[in-house]
Amino acid sequence: MAEEKGTVEPMSIDVGRGTRTTDVRKVDRVVIRFAGDSGDGMQLTGDRFTSEAAAFGNDLATLPNFPAEIRAPQGTLPGVSSFQLHFADYDILTPGDRPDVLVAMNPAALKANIADLPAGGMLIVNTDEFTKRNLTKVGYASNPLEDESLSQYQVHQVAMASITRAALEPTGLSKKDAERAKNMFALGLLSWMYHRETEGTERFLREKFAKNEAIAEANILAFHTGWNYGETTESFAVTYEVAPAKLATGTYRQITGNTALAYGIVAAGQCAKLPVFLGTYPITPASDVLHELAKHKNFGVTTFQAEDEIAGIGAALGASFGGALGVTSTSGPGIALKSETIGLAVMTEMPLVVLDIQRGGPSTGLPTKTEQADLLQAMFGRNGEAPVPIIAPRSPADCFQAALEATRIALTYRTPVLLLSDGYIANGSEPWLIPNVEDLPDLSVQFATEPNATDGSGEFWPYLRDPETLARPWAVPGTPGLEHRIGGLEKADKTGNISYDPDNHDKMVRIRQAKIDGITVPDAEIDDPSGAARVLVLGWGSSYGPIGAACRRVRRLGMDVAHVHLRNLNPFPRNLGEVLKRYDKVVIPEMNLGQLAMLIRAKYLVDAVSYTKVAGLPFKAEELQDVLIDFVKGLDA
């Protein structure tokens, strides 16, 4: 570290110099939130700190939170962008409820985030932005840095912009450009405080600004300036060490949900030995799946940015008809547009993977915020009886396996499959234990090659089913002798000819339902360490982290609680009904108004209790802990 500092120009500010010893305190976990204007580079800053924490071997979880506007008016509350990072020396489940450290780059960031900082928490503010004008813009009557309103926090006032500007003066960069590097100053300061390596960030900045060496070096200088500021000023008496986490043996990388999903699709194509065809239309927060897949054409991946959501899924279904792995990616509003084509895929019984990265709804709703409110849309959002399997990943890294599982079901059962991720896990990241390619499942499929009619006619019957899976044959164009026509009209059993016969329709509706009901899915796993719990908390999808963390907290307080987290939402695991009946109380927390609870109550006649919040943000472990304690105590009373 000392060698690193040697390369930095002396700062032109009057700070105490020379090596000084600070106390080093070992902590098991820390939550840092970087908050600033959406133009301040907070996402980049958070990402970088995350990469260093990952490289150091901490377990981590992140929560980016940004406005839907690309550049909301500067310095306003709607323009605040933040990135929260939780890193620890043990396995953690969430990005943390409340920050231990809040870095606020301007008054708006302070105002929007201060309520989340617990008393005694550390607040680092960029004082340069606390001008009368900026304070007025967000409704501060007086400067909170000068009145008593922040007295309950450890406040560090740092003139980040002017120090950075002064430090960068020798580079000849304009004042404006120099000030833009203040986020790297903040990163440097935090990196010092938490004993992070600096080489990774230097390398990253040199790569990122490879086309402009001056900018790269200026950012590195700003980063070092922040590091030195911590080292040399007296204001920070303590630094912190968070040791590497003892995770399962193996090789890890940091990954976001959308990247994991895209990798899962690439891997699924390889495991199925099929070309992948993604037909899609850009939509927040799903577009990164398209961006990522577009980079991997060398794996036989074709990405088609269609004219609309309907064309995206239509093209994917067309590719499936031709024998490719058809995939479409979208968010809730896109699912609404795609529902007719999903229905056609149900009727024509062709494989199709539909990725829904849920966001706040209804309508345009909250594009950059998270929600789990598309479950019933996924389950029922089509005309007629149109059952579709549903898979929901539980964490960013789990998106990889969920994509493989969705593909397995789509190919095995010749059906569209809906995968419900959401904005929280799509943009959030965590360490991922990288799987060995040899351990990935074999998803290879058998196309039909021969006529199959059972009446000796030598014909091909496209709706003759596999007795085990009820899947129909997948006969792709180009196969001689199997020419056939499919479509949205009702099909006669076996032959697949158009049929308006009432009894046939009744039969086909039931067969399509039975096929989905009969899909093999893993049993629900119960997390009930003491085996003595009477309260079961049942969750699905991205709430795994907060629910799991809340259960741990409840148990640490000496109470018993069981947790089941559903990845397969249609069909449910076979053992679910029996599991639910073992508990005196079933609590279902959801980021909607009780959609899973409705399904569970209807299917199992269990008096499940719904706990819901639709605030655009994930649950906090703390609030779920309180809810669960109430239920546990309520039963005991």
Added chain:
Amino acid sequence: MTAIDLGLPQLGGLAGVPTFDGKQTAKDYKTDQEVRWCPGCGDYAVLAAVQSFLPDLGLKRENIVFVSGIGCSSRFPYYMNTYGMHSIHGRAPAIATGLATSREDLSVWVVTGDGDALSIGGNHLIHALRRNVNLKILLFNNRIYGLTKGQYSPTSEEGKVTKSTPMGSLDHPFNPVSLALGAEASFVGRALDSDRKQLTEVLRAAAEHRGSALVEIYQNCPIFNDGAFDVLKEPGEREERIVPLRHGEPIRFGADGQHGVARDPKTGTLKVVEVAEVGEDNLVVHDATIEDPSYAFALSRLGNHNLDHTVTGVFRNVQRATYDDLARHQVEQAKAAKPANLGALLRGKDTWSVAAD
């Protein structure tokens, strides 16, 4: 014109589609399904024309796919003994785009109608044409909604009295050829259901064209819009109205070839003239390969919805790289540049290891 020059040899529309060595007849393309169009429907004639011309292409039947949307004409795939999909209202071009892009070895045909292609599916049609996907789109235009029992369509003439417009329709209709040319379709043709010879010529040219080919087929609906195109079929009338296009020949029509098409020196656009007045040398010699679509567009504007002058034949037939060829080329380029290594992809650049205790 081509935005991306691949340096690839110029391909025909059917390049890459396996050929059949034996003899095929129209019968080979018929299915055992009972054809369920109304008696006298123009669709029968088109079906017969397609079934009898396909054997001439000499393709393997299993490598031909018909994709349709919803409407009377969209039943077409059920009657073709090829692969087929009867899909969703308006969406056939999108579905066919995915199929054609992922399978170079297929000859993909879209069958659609004026409602399917121009109302609910208007967006997909123009984008398929813009991209120049190697699809042959047969647009059956009967200027009416048949399957929903007789509402006006986006090609119905203004003031059309139907069940949904008892006081007359208010909308200005589309001219499908003009629309396709506006989207810079690389091949646009028009034919009548009743003129088997010309229909077959246009279909064959479309099949041989690499890229999107739109063929508008005027088709009679005997139930809800009977006789809509009768003036183009009646002896005496038809010669005065139909302006047939032949590549490389002066544009002339009339029983004795007395009418023709010439440039209006004042406006630069095209107009119908009397050959005797302007002289044969001043007639426009039809060239379907002119890059600028405004020439073909001007041809499409010679007549109006009253069918006074109805231009038929191939308006435009130009070469432009197709979306599907380009998309496949990108995949091949990427494969050649960087062999697929899933392990390396999953590992990425920054990893760390946790060792066993």
